[in-house]
Amino acid sequence: MTDHPSDPILSVENLSIHYRGTPRPAVRNVSFTLGRERLGIVGESGSGKSTVGRALLRLLPTAEITADRMSFKGIDLLRASEKDMLHVRGAQMSMILQDPKFSLNPIQRCGDQITEAYLTHNKCPKREARARTLDMLEAVQIRDPERVYGLYPHEVSGGMGQRIMIAMMLLTNPSLVIADEPTSALDVTVRLQVLGILDALVRDKGIGLIMISHDLNLVRNFCDRVLIMYAGQVVESLKASELDNAQHPYSRGLLAAQPRIGGGRGTLPVLQRRPEWSEPVEASS
Numbered sequence: 001m002t003d004h005p006s007d008p009i010l011s012v013e014n015l016s017i018h019y020r021g022t023p024r025p026a027v028r029n030v031s032f033t034l035g036r037e038r039l040g041i042v043g044e045s046g047s048g049k050s051t052v053g054r055a056l057l058r059l060l061p062t063a064e065i066t067a068d069r070m071s072f073k074g075i076d077l078l079r080a081s082e083k084d085m086l087h088v089r090g091a092q093m094s095m096i097l098q099d100p101k102f103s104l105n106p107i108q109r110c111g112d113q114i115t116e117a118y119l120t121h122n123k124c125p126k127r128e129a130r131a132r133t134l135d136m137l138e139a140v141q142i143r144d145p146e147r148v149y150g151l152y153p154h155e156v157s158g159g160m161g162q163r164i165m166i167a168m169m170l171l172t173n174p175s176l177v178i179a180d181e182p183t184s185a186l187d188v189t190v191r192l193q194v195l196g197i198l199d200a201l202v203r204d205k206g207i208g209l210i211m212i213s214h215d216l217n218l219v220r221n222f223c224d225r226v227l228i229m230y231a232g233q234v235v236e237s238l239k240a241s242e243l244d245n246a247q248h249p250y251s252r253g254l255l256a257a258q259p260r261i262g263g264g265r266g267t268l269p270v271l272q273r274r275p276e277w278s279e280p281v282e283a284s285s
């Protein structure tokens with residue numbers, strides 16, 4: 001079990017993932033550890049970020065997953081039975097996806113969905129689960145939890161839907177939350193509110209967070225460490241505060257392609273890609 005804040009919650013060594021029927025692995029030799037911290041995974045579309053997140057939850061029925069190690073709080077995720085994974089998913093490890101519209105059940109009231117998810121993993125009277133749901137809705141800064149409890153997903157805004165998802169994912173007290181582009185469907189103000197909520201909850205509860213994103217500015221400000229992925233591999237791993245000093249030419253290209261306030265109106269450079277970056281590299285942690 002993980003007791004000390006600096007103990008890794010998650011340890012991944014040489015993770016490779018190959019979707020069956022595709023010519024090459026989507027992810028190759030990815031290694032990293034995660035403590036009670038916020039780890040960003042960035043890279044262009046198709047670089048394998050979401051595939052890594054889904055592999056941790058073993059949500060890839062059409063892929064071969066191999067690794068020297070993929071352990072979460074002492075559980076061997078490669079060899080855990082499906083029954084064991086049912087206890088891990090949603091209870092100890094949760095995933096927040098981009099758009100709540102596709103994650104919430106459209107024909108069930110939002111509050112009932114959270115209560116039901118809680119009761120799947122915890123035995124308690126329904127009344128108590130409902131009260132916990134209302135408390136959690138309040139914790140994610142929903143002002144009128146009783147009213148929102150009774151709304152259907154189509155009746156809530158994108159930002160509120162995402163708070164509802166966060167409430168659902170955090171109510172079971174997970175040790176690890178994987179947030180896959182959790183705010184990219186939100187406008188800037190709501191995005192900052194949702195990130196603030198996630199940040200406070202992660203800090204207060206000592207959760208490990210993996211933030212999957214395209215947005216370098218977001219991970220620079222929000223995360224402690226960053227993995228930069230290209231063509232299924234981690235090309236660079238560094239502290240978020242040192243992101244601007246990234247060395248790999250792909251990372252430098254990503255940084256240079258970011259528009260900056262006050263950066264002038266010139267054309268942004270086109271991101272260069274070289275074949276040798278797709279060659280196998282030494283695993284980094």
Ligand SMILES: Nc1ncnc2c1ncn2[C@@H]1O[C@H](COP(=O)(O)OP(=O)(O)OP(=O)(O)O)[C@@H](O)[C@H]1O
Nearest residue numbers: 019022026043044045046047048049050051052062
């Ligand atoms: N179910 C699947 N079957 C076959 N190939 C897949 C499947 N899902 C993803 N891939 C491929 O795996 C590679 C990595 O995809 P992945 O979605 O992990 O990238 P990503 O970095 O998360 O991209 P995005 O930012 O667009 O979500 C891509 O080449 C993608 O086409």
